[in-house]
Amino acid sequence: MDYDEDKKEIIAYAIETSLLAIIGTLLLILFAMIINVLKSALIAAVFGVLLRRVSGGAHFSTPTKCLVFGAVLYTILGFLAQNFVQYQLIPDYMIWLSLAISLLIVAFLAPVDSESKPIHSKSLRKKLKASSVGFVVIAFIVGLVSTDPLLNVSMCLGILYQSLTLLPLFNRGGGG
Structure with missing residues (x-):
């Protein structure tokens, strides 16, 4: 392709990010299937990851650590949710x-x-905060209309975990 270096870097980053997301999802599915908690683990992961996209949070030093930790943690959350229910x-x-x-x-x-x-950007910061708060409010609404206890508990654990990663204890000082 006849792209300048900036475009090549952007494309490489997009490919790497997409591959990492696919690998992380496959790891989660594998771990969750092994202990038979696929539905609850996926629910916790979907809600946790969606909140993470707008709220940010603690980071690992490498993408590999993040993928493995995330897959293990969301599998554990799925296991807990299933047993709690x-x-x-x-x-x-x-x-x-x-x-x-x-x-x-x-x-x-x-x-x-x-x-x-x-x-x-202060404007972006405000939009991300509003999106984060809005997402948790939507989760409240989902919980109110849902009669599926596994959905409610799994969603709740995914959101609670992700919100805890915002605490200054887990990152360089919190947001604003």
């Missing part, structure tokens, strides 16, 4: 309480940037 260990108020905690964390800390992806 199966043994009726989570009353409804705990779902609402954890979503409320997530909403507060997101409202105060999102978006959290990183050294590799700083957010310089």
Whole structure:
């Protein structure tokens, strides 16, 4: 292709990012299938990852560490969700309480940037915060209309985990 170096870098980055997302998804599916928690793990991952796209959060030093950790963690969340539902260990108020905690964390800390992806624009920062808060509010609504306890608990765990990654303890000082 007859592209300048900047375009080649952008294309290479897009390909690398896409491949990493595919590998991460396949790892999650593999791990979740091994312990028979595919549905709950995927629900937790979808909600956690979608919130992460707009809220930011803690980063690992390499994409490989992130992929493996994410696949393992969302599999564990799927396992917990499935067992919480199966043994009726989570009353409804705990779902609402954890979503409320997530909403507060997101409202105060999102978006959290990183050294590799700083957010310089105040306008973008406001849009990301509004999107993060809006996403958690949408999750509240999903939880209100859904009668599927596995969906509600898995969604809640994915969102709670992602919101906890915004805490200054896990990154370079939080957002603003």
